[in-house]
Amino acid sequence: DAKTTQPPSMDCAEGRAANLPCNHSTISGNEYVYWYRQIHSQGPQYIIHGLKNNETNEMASLIITEDRKSSTLILPHATLRDTAVYYCIVRVKAGNTGKLIFGQGTTLQVKP
Amino acid sequence: EAGVAQSPRYKIIEKRQSVAFWCNPISGHATLYWYQQILGQGPKLLIQFQNNGVVDDSQLPKDRFSAERLKGVDSTLKIQPAKLEDSAVYLCASSLRDTHSYNEQFFGPGTRLTVL
Numbered sequence: 001d002a003k004t005t006q007p008p009s010m011d012c013a014e015g016r017a018a019n020l021p022c023n024h025s026t027i028s029g030n031e032y033v034y035w036y037r038q039i040h041s042q043g044p045q046y047i048i049h050g051l052k053n054n055e056t057n058e059m060a061s062l063i064i065t066e067d068r069k070s071s072t073l074i075l076p077h078a079t080l081r082d083t084a085v086y087y088c089i090v091r092v093k094a095g096n097t098g099k100l101i102f103g104q105g106t107t108l109q110v111k112p
Numbered sequence: 113e114a115g116v117a118q119s120p121r122y123k124i125i126e127k128r129q130s131v132a133f134w135c136n137p138i139s140g141h142a143t144l145y146w147y148q149q150i151l152g153q154g155p156k157l158l159i160q161f162q163n164n165g166v167v168d169d170s171q172l173p174k175d176r177f178s179a180e181r182l183k184g185v186d187s188t189l190k191i192q193p194a195k196l197e198d199s200a201v202y203l204c205a206s207s208l209r210d211t212h213s214y215n216e217q218f219f220g221p222g223t224r225l226t227v228l
Contacts, residue, residue, distance in 0.1 A: 032213065043116070043203050043219025044155065051213075087154055094168060097210045100217065102154025 003027065003090040006106045012082075014112050018075040022088030025069040032091045033064060034100060035073045037084040044087065044102075047073065078110045114138065116220035118204050124226045130192040133223045137185070137206030143167075145217060146179055146189050147203040155203055161187065162210070191225075199227045 005023040012018040024033060034049040048055055048062045050071075055062045061074040075082055087105040091098040117136040125131050137144050142163050147155035158177065160167040164184040172179070176195070181187040191198055201224050205217040 030212070034215075041221075043205070043222055044217075045219070046216045049214075091215065093212060097167070098212055098215060099157060099160075099168065100215075102156070104152070104154055 003031075003092070003101070004088045004103050006086075006088050006103065008104065009107045009109070011109050011111055012075075012078045014080060014110055015077055018078040018082065018108060018110070020073040020075075020086050020088070020106050020108065021070065022072070023070045024088070024090050027068050027090050028093075029068075031093060032098070033062070033068075033071050034089040034091050035060070035062065036087045036089065036100075036102075037082075038087070038105070039081075039084045047086075049091075078108075080110050080112065082108065083110045084108060116204055116206055116218055118202075118220040118223055120223055121221065122224050122226075124228065125194055126228050127196055128193040130190065131194055131225060132188050132190045133202050133204075133225075135187045135189070135204030135220060137187075137204070138208075138218055141206035141208050141218070142184070143207045143210040144181055144187050145205040145207075146187070147205065147219075149201045149203055149222070151200070158189070194225075194227045196227050199225055201225070 035047040036044040038044040050062045064071045085105040144161045146158045149155040158172045159169040159179045161181045179189045201222040203222045205219045207217045
């Protein structure tokens with residue numbers, strides 16, 4: 001079972017920041033938080049991941065709370081092309097690697 | 113750089129028939145994954161290969177599903193015989209590295225299977 005809880009849907013105005021929350025209260029100390037998104041009729045796309053520090057790349061920022069029980073993905077200037085299902089995933093450790101267990105995600109609708 | 117290729121894109125079969133899907137990962141990617149995505153749900157991992165060896169197939173219904181990656185490059189996923197509940201999108205993904213600290217998976221466009 002997925003170890004994360006996300007709101008089923010959110011709206012955001014084009015050009016504004018989109019803040020997508022995720023709860024992962026049972027996360028273990030060595031488990032990473034990953035974010036993927038899936039645009040309609042496409043395969044999922046990696047966005048960002050982190051362990052305990054905040055992370056930023058060209059697509060988004062990831063803010064992880066100090067207790068690591070929740071995180072927020074920030075799309076700084078949302079565009080219509082950011083409309084997608086966003087998955088917050090705690091990557092479960094499996095041997096020397098890990099496994100992505102997808103939940104149902106948050107459907108983000110960016111509106112003009 | 114070419115992405116993950118999958119074929120066919122769409123397949124319609126009747127229950128109890130057989131079907132096979134093909135995946136060609138990004139060149140040089142050692143790890144290959146097959147996922148099943150039922151409408152309205154997130155993808156579910158069916159099987160993971162590292163080169164041509166199976167790393168995880170715990171979620172693969174082995175009585176009807178099989179997968180192989182004989183030369184450590186492309187892969188096929190087969191369903192025999194298909195059931196109505198197998199209707200889903202079958203996604204293939206690959207990754208260059210799969211360590212505990214880093215795993216960026218690149219997904220193909222998927223094959224949409226409809227079982228009538």
